[in-house]
Amino acid sequence: xxxxxxxxxxxxxxxxxxxxxxxxxxxxxxxxxxxxxxxxxxxxxxxxxxxxxxxxxxxxxxxxxxxxxxxxxxxxxxxxxxxxxxxxxxxxxxxxxxxxxxxxxxxxxxxxxxxxxxxxxxxxxxxxxxxxxxxxxxxxxxxxxxxxxxxxxxxxxxxxxxxxxxxxxxxxxxxxxxxxxxxxxxxxxxxxxxxxxxxxxxxxxxxxxxxxxxxxxxxxxxxxxxxxxxxxxxxxxxxxxxxxxxxxxxxxxxxxxxxxxxxxxxxxxxxxxxxxxxxxxxxxxxxxxxxxxxxxxxxxxxxxxxxxx
Numbered sequence: 001x002x003x004x005x006x007x008x009x010x011x012x013x014x015x016x017x018x019x020x021x022x023x024x025x026x027x028x029x030x031x032x033x034x035x036x037x038x039x040x041x042x043x044x045x046x047x048x049x050x051x052x053x054x055x056x057x058x059x060x061x062x063x064x065x066x067x068x069x070x071x072x073x074x075x076x077x078x079x080x081x082x083x084x085x086x087x088x089x090x091x092x093x094x095x096x097x098x099x100x101x102x103x104x105x106x107x108x109x110x111x112x113x114x115x116x117x118x119x120x121x122x123x124x125x126x127x128x129x130x131x132x133x134x135x136x137x138x139x140x141x142x143x144x145x146x147x148x149x150x151x152x153x154x155x156x157x158x159x160x161x162x163x164x165x166x167x168x169x170x171x172x173x174x175x176x177x178x179x180x181x182x183x184x185x186x187x188x189x190x191x192x193x194x195x196x197x198x199x200x201x202x203x204x205x206x207x208x209x210x211x212x213x214x215x216x217x218x219x220x221x222x223x224x225x226x227x228x229x230x231x232x233x234x235x236x237x238x239x240x241x242x243x244x245x246x247x248x249x250x251x252x253x254x255x256x257x258x259x260x261x262x263x264x265x266x267x268x269x270x271x272x273x274x275x276x277x278x279x280x281x282x283x284x285x286x287x288x289x290x291x292x293x294x295x296x297x298x299x300x301x302x303x304x305x306x307x308x309x
Contacts, residue, residue, distance in 0.1 A: 055105035069301040074246035109138035200298035219281035221290035
């Protein structure tokens with residue numbers, strides 16, 4: 001959700017860029033971000049309408065039961081991975097301590113999160129630690145018909161929303177919408193953009209494997225800045241950095257993630273420090289050709305590197 005109020009603290013001078021963004025979410029929890037950049041303002045004109053910590057993403061699994069070309073989470077390239085419930089609780093406990101529970105939304109996704117055999121066990125942990133946060137499962141919906149009654153009851157009990165990414169598949173999801181309504185579970189659709197020919201729209205976010213992009217400019221034009229991802233005790237500013245390991249391993253590349261590309265939630269001293277780091281450009285941005293996004297039609301991946309470069 002976009003911010004409903006923004007305040008410019010002062011007019012920035014060359015080399016200093018300071019402002020505050022106040023976000024009032026549906027949970028009525030304010031998130032106030034105040035940060036300063038020692039960069040050329042003209043070279044790094046950050047957009048006012050992006051808040052990176054309106055939400056955080058957490059992968060319950062990395063792999064998927066679909067095979068989408070150019071997946072920004074690299075799921076077609078990923079090996080099977082199931083998040084450990086103890087790690088989830090440990091990391092979320094620390095994150096709750098840092099944030100005081102003031103996070104707009106937590107997205108539990110993948111990959112396809114319904115592949116996790118213990119998915120229901122994540123719900124009470126997340127709700128206990130974040131009682132006022134919107135908790136969302138992002139799914140393609142294919143496995144919903146196989147979910148047991150305890151899944152639907154848990155979604156209702158812990159107020160877990162189901163957001164379904166719509167794909168051009170021969171799967172009728174309308175019965176699942178009805179079932180969600182019967183259990184009193186929020187059910188909605190996301191990723192619904194279509195072409196004029198009524199085909200699912202897909203945007204390719206190409207990588208520069210040589211790292212030759214001007215990283216401040218890449219950050220300025222990036223559309224993934226609202227994808228902060230919590231993974232193995234580290235908070236990454238976007239899903240690309242968090243999951244680039246799958247691309248590197250599959251294609252034998254070495255797009256480097258440095259210590260300046262994430263925040264270790266067990267070492268960071270304060271919430272304000274974490275917010276500052278999340279809102280700044282990062283060295284990894286040199287690998288992203290954000291001025292060369294390409295519109296395409298969704299389809300199956302052939303696991304060719306050209307889908308990501």
